[in-house]
Amino acid sequence: MNPPQDSTDTVFEPDDPRVDGDIQDPAEHFRDLINEDQPQLAVAFLSQMYPADQGLCLADLGRSQKNEALSLLSPEHTAHILDHLSPTEAAQLSYGVDAGTLSAILDASSPDVAADVLRYLSRQQSEQVQATMSRLEPVLPLLQYPASSAGSLMTTECPQVNINASAASALDIVRLRGDAAERIGAVLLVDAHHHLEGSVSIVRLALARPDTIVSQIADAAVHSVAPLTDQEECARLMERYSLHYIPVAEPDGRLLGVILVEDLVDVAVEEATEDMYNMAGIPGERVTGPLGASILHRLPWLYINLGTAFVAALVISAFESTITRVVALAVFLPVVAGQGGIGGTQTLTLVVRSMALGELPGRRGMRLLAREVILGLVHGLLLGLAVALVAGLWKSNPFLGLVLGLAMLANMLVAGLAGAGVPLLLRRLRLDPAVASAVIVTTFTDVCGFAVFLGLATAMLTALT
């Protein structure tokens, strides 16, 4: 029997006793072997794994260890590993690799993988690597497409067949393309000017009479994207219409390449992760990344939040004389802020995620806003009643309960309004609705919540004391 789908000769099964039993963490074991100056053993150990796992082991190493390990592998071997990684993983593996080593590896890679890696390097590093590459020509046109565009995701190695060819000659082209054709499962049909005309599955080709003209058994390729189409849109099309691949063509119809569904699984997962991280204020972070990068990622967000927290503090400060007279008000400040923040986050998360999933076309915005305001009203009434009772009984002051309950009602209304309104507005302004929305929403709920709570308390001061 041959080796399994895309893997090397001997493989590491996930439940292989070598992984779960003797060797706890293959990446650590590999690093230990490198550190113990046993490079031959390390490479032999590495080669037992699937290419994707080899990539993770290598990406995990420090700079000098990584360069040492890569010097023991052939550029072709490393290029084969890169083929099996997502663009971000490939970039992580390439991080810190000497320019000379990297250019030899990229020369041995497919052009789209090389372009992915170069796209993630700094401008200076990228130019250094390109200067020593010998197979740069097919890579350059791909570099013009920005990261996360269809052009950056596509593979250019797709089997193209003239629309007037016979099934037999189409199969000859499949035979030549081998691997790439097997992955797509189809050939793309073009006219004499390389304009996309349709596609035909290899199964259908194989079952057709050899002299059949391919146009007679073809599918019209209605779903295709432009090279600058955003990857999120590509993922949505593929998911929506259960496509296995999607051709990328110039607006004039000239075929450029094809995006495979497996490359978009990565995209769907990365987009979701990006949204979550943006909302939490940790854009682009990784658990395995260096500590300094984490600090740089998180600090700006923490300082921005600190700034807005001081705005809320200003509001409270304006009512210091009221608090002096009814100090119990201070006890409930975090209750007001906390509930508003949580209500706002609930709405915000729902809206941001639904936008990402394409469930919220622009015209539904107003209906959504109304829906969330109604929800805020209902939640505000129910929560307001609860806090009014608890606080009123606890501090034996029904007026305190009333003020807190009303503040809660107002705050939940603001939470619904801002939680839905802010991402809708950001999208209207063509900004990413995930990026800064959480801090804006909580600022709204904090400021409005404190203003209503302490404002009402000041107005009812004689009843409260």
Next chain:
Amino acid sequence: MNPPQDSTDTVFEPDDPRVDGDIQDPAEHFRDLINEDQPQLAVAFLSQMYPADQGLCLADLGRSQKNEALSLLSPEHTAHILDHLSPTEAAQLSYGVDAGTLSAILDASSPDVAADVLRYLSRQQSEQVQATMSRLEPVLPLLQYPASSAGSLMTTECPQVNINASAASALDIVRLRGDAAERIGAVLLVDAHHHLEGSVSIVRLALARPDTIVSQIADAAVHSVAPLTDQEECARLMERYSLHYIPVAEPDGRLLGVILVEDLVDVAVEEATEDMYNMAGIPGERVTGPLGASILHRLPWLYINLGTAFVAALVISAFESTITRVVALAVFLPVVAGQGGIGGTQTLTLVVRSMALGELPGRRGMRLLAREVILGLVHGLLLGLAVALVAGLWKSNPFLGLVLGLAMLANMLVAGLAGAGVPLLLRRLRLDPAVASAVIVTTFTDVCGFAVFLGLATAMLTALT
């Protein structure tokens, strides 16, 4: 030319002028036609769309309209639509459909789609529908697999070929299976007892000499999953190793079916959404769902948070006499709580998401905890310095600045510790690390933050006043 990949004859392109120009929202236009009592026009309009879009239009209707529309479509037509939806979308479409209509539709569906729909119905509804189904036999064994298991995701309609068959006879089976074989792009090889022995791509079959024995050109099927394997694990395997499909086999090796990569794009997206919604306290919600369901989803979480907010209020209440003497302390309570909450959320989001992506094997837990505590220390020092300066200058009280700065330091440490520790602990206890972690983490940061801030203030009361 034939119609495009899996679609009906005339199609709606995303940039079709009918969609963006005259008819703003196809779903609304369709509903209007139904409401205007023009069922024939409505069905004609619907049939122009891709099956997946037809499904969304139908799912959007109210109960009686939906039943009316479905009565105009043949059960085969609706079954074809269901085939193109994700399991949750199929469940949404089936919601509220009369038992008799639904059983006719499921009789015309593939067994795994029928099982998906039945799995989402209430026990009573499911039994009602099953009672009138005539093709229940192939569905029943699938119903035993819980939702989100490999067994519930697989399609049983996969082409199986005996390992000793010739390439020619394998192609005959492909010819018979048609659509299913085309989707998988491969046939699965089994021995006489239907035990999985490997697979061979259809491209390779087509290119082989007709009398070649398939075992000679086969891939050993190293990656297979058990029917009870969780869908998250399946998605991880497919993404990691860029698989197009993954066979599902009993532990003894008997082949049950195959999961296709396109079904796992849905899974990857749904898992990410689920994590985000669980963390925000809106499990299982949809923007398009009924208002009452949203209230039921969000209220428990809001009340739980209210409970923990009162715990934090208790801490503040214990220091009321201190606040009476230094009322400026009240001004900074939300600053302490807010920053701790945000720091905790940053760590928590990173950890929960990394766990979901399989980037955090159990043995890395302690290293991660140490990393986040160090980050908390660094952030605490930098933020603490900033708040100490601002608050000290603002209130012209350096001791107030000192107390606030120290509280910030302590709070960011707690944020790192709880943000990483809570999800790690939840996972160790085999609970979902996303579900209740946010409320636990913010309770920790609130309580510790207030205790340190007000405790220090009380200790330094003479210096503060």
